[in-house]
Amino acid sequence: MRKQATPRYATPRLTALLGLALGAASAGTALAAPARDQAGYAQAEWAQDYAAPAAMQVQRETVPILSPQTITATEQMAEKYKEIVARGGWRQVSGAERLRIGSKGSAVAAVRQRLIVTGDLDSAASNTGVYDSYVAAGVKRFQARHGLSQTGTMSPATEQAMNVPADIRLRQLETNVLRLRSYSGDLGRRFVITNIPAALVETVEDGRIVTLHAAGVGKIDRQSPIMNTKATQINFNPTWTVPASIVKKDLIPKMQKDPNYLTDNRIRILANGQEVSPKSVNWNSDEGTRYTYRQDSGADFNSMGIVRINIPNPYGVFMHDTNTKGVFGDDFRFISSGCVRVQNVREYITWLLKDTPGWGREQVEQAIESGKRVDATLAQPVPVYWTYITAWATPDGLVQFRDDIYKRDGVNVPSTISAPTPVASAESTMPQSFEPDDEGNN
Numbered sequence: 001m002r003k004q005a006t007p008r009y010a011t012p013r014l015t016a017l018l019g020l021a022l023g024a025a026s027a028g029t030a031l032a033a034p035a036r037d038q039a040g041y042a043q044a045e046w047a048q049d050y051a052a053p054a055a056m057q058v059q060r061e062t063v064p065i066l067s068p069q070t071i072t073a074t075e076q077m078a079e080k081y082k083e084i085v086a087r088g089g090w091r092q093v094s095g096a097e098r099l100r101i102g103s104k105g106s107a108v109a110a111v112r113q114r115l116i117v118t119g120d121l122d123s124a125a126s127n128t129g130v131y132d133s134y135v136a137a138g139v140k141r142f143q144a145r146h147g148l149s150q151t152g153t154m155s156p157a158t159e160q161a162m163n164v165p166a167d168i169r170l171r172q173l174e175t176n177v178l179r180l181r182s183y184s185g186d187l188g189r190r191f192v193i194t195n196i197p198a199a200l201v202e203t204v205e206d207g208r209i210v211t212l213h214a215a216g217v218g219k220i221d222r223q224s225p226i227m228n229t230k231a232t233q234i235n236f237n238p239t240w241t242v243p244a245s246i247v248k249k250d251l252i253p254k255m256q257k258d259p260n261y262l263t264d265n266r267i268r269i270l271a272n273g274q275e276v277s278p279k280s281v282n283w284n285s286d287e288g289t290r291y292t293y294r295q296d297s298g299a300d301f302n303s304m305g306i307v308r309i310n311i312p313n314p315y316g317v318f319m320h321d322t323n324t325k326g327v328f329g330d331d332f333r334f335i336s337s338g339c340v341r342v343q344n345v346r347e348y349i350t351w352l353l354k355d356t357p358g359w360g361r362e363q364v365e366q367a368i369e370s371g372k373r374v375d376a377t378l379a380q381p382v383p384v385y386w387t388y389i390t391a392w393a394t395p396d397g398l399v400q401f402r403d404d405i406y407k408r409d410g411v412n413v414p415s416t417i418s419a420p421t422p423v424a425s426a427e428s429t430m431p432q433s434f435e436p437d438d439e440g441n442n
Contacts (some may be wrong), residue, residue, distance in 0.1 A: 033340065034115060061377045062396050064204045064386060066193055069395045074180060074257040078173040081166065082271040089166030090117040092161055103131040111135060111154065114162050135191035140314075147402050148331055149197055159418040161401070170399060171411040172391035179234065181387055191383040192231065192352075194319075194340050196224050197390045197402040201319075201342055203351045211351055214328040216341035224338050225315045225405050226388050230381035234349050235308040236374040242293035243316070246337060257315070257320040259283075266296040279335065306368050307345055309382050319384075321345040333409040334405055340386070355380050 023063045052334040063069045084090070093114050096107040108131045115121035121138030136152035142152045162438040194215060203214040218224035241253055254261045255278065262269065263276045269276040270292040281287055305321025317338045327335055328343040341346050345365060353359035356379040367374040390409055393399045 001310075023071065045322075056096065056100045056195065060344075061324050061396075063210045063395055064207070064209055065195055065389055065392055066187060066191060066204075066387065067207065068184065068394055071177065071184065073393035073395050073397070074173060074391070076179060076398045078170065078398075081170040081173055081399075084117065085166045085170050088115050091190055093162045094163075096154050097156045099131050101133065101136050106127060108135065111139070111162070113137065115258055117143070120145070123261075135327075143146060145398065145400050147400075148416070157416045160414060164319045164401075164414055164416070167376045168411050168413055169391070170402070172401065172409055172413060173393075173399075174329055175409050175411065176389050179387070180392065183385065183387070187385065188383045190355075191385065193387045194224075194384070196226070196386060196391050197388060197404075197405055201348070211344070211347050213345075213348055214343040216327050217324065218336050219334050219336040220405060222337045222409065224340060224386060225313070225317065226334070227313055227315065227386050229311045229313045229384050229386075231311050231319075231384050232243070232378055232380070232381045233310040233311055234353065235378070236377040237306060237371055238304050238308045238320075238373065240295040240304050242295070243337075244289070247293060248289055251293060252283060255283045255288065262293070267296050268296070270294060305345065307349055309342075309349065337380050352378060352382055368422045 010239075013433070051056075091110065091113065093110045094107070096111050099107060099111060110129075110131060112121060112127070112135055115135070115138040116123045118141045121134065123133040125138075126132060139154060139158065140150045140152040142162070143152075143158055146158075147355075148155070148157055148161065187204075190205045193204065194200070195202075196217050199215045199217050200208050201215045203211045203213075251262075251267075258264075259278065261267075269278060269281065271290075276291060281291070305323050307321045309319040311318055315338065317340070319340045321340055324343040327333060327341070347366070350361045350364050353364065353376060356376065359376055367376070388406065388408055389405050390402045390413070391400065402414055404411070405415075
């Protein structure tokens, strides 16, 4: 399994994920003590570190992405973008990918003007020709609106996002207004939203966001499905049965390279209920496809981590924890075989079990710490909506854009988050190993 780097949990990247990907937090980088809202669910807050007007900061949003307010705000934003397009849009930015505080030159002026067009920088802010704290705060705000690491410095991904033409952004907004309208009915008093392009999960109660979670969703070639379902049961400390598709695509090739892989990851080979030694299998033939593979339960090595959330559906996917939580610190979180991995899963399942007698946070912790398989069936199944929203606006007038990762917008949106960022590139040289995931039975 991939070695995790502890400092990642206090990086600007995580701020983007939890605090701002839905217009949901402040613009700083230092992790402060978690605060609890009235419902008792921990929500992290970050301190400000740029001298910028409060009006330019991206504040925590409490309105769900699937709501009448979001529909109205997105419709209004589309009208504003029509005006921007009519005025000629914005100029392309070039040579700016390494700009930071103190930088000078024509590229700084280009970035400044680009930020002004979309309201990320006040036109009255100091215009010294230097990349100052005002420009840095504007860049951070822009990064927050595009799901990028909020470093306040330019990066290839930030420059690419700035250069997506205004007419394409307008078409994204118009496309997503239609998607949002399709959810205009009664979604329930309590429900869950997974927005796949943003790789985020919201829990919603009485029309307000209760908890917000970074997520790992399906790869481009193993997409998470768009669907409506319900969360029905929680499996604590589950085992994981590797599905046939992953056995063939991933597990067998891994064994061909590393004969100790199954043993190291506590994956057992079973034939008619009897365990088979990996050494007795010819991994260079199709023999390996004839067996069942089951990974022991365990938070440190099991691909589902400490918990699986069952959401009955025809695609064989579910939601779960993970033993590689470092993925939640990445901009690019399209890394699963279709299932959704949920950050801060303890808060998530505590919320799901809220109306189930005998299942408070204390009982959740006891079930996890027992290390034994425990099942909790929800007294009232909770609606779960896996959606595909790449552009939306919030009632405070903030517009959000995400890459059309599965190419469903039909407007050829250029990719941005595939480009390395200063934080991501530092970790790109870390050794990678196959990480079994998803689609399997517990």
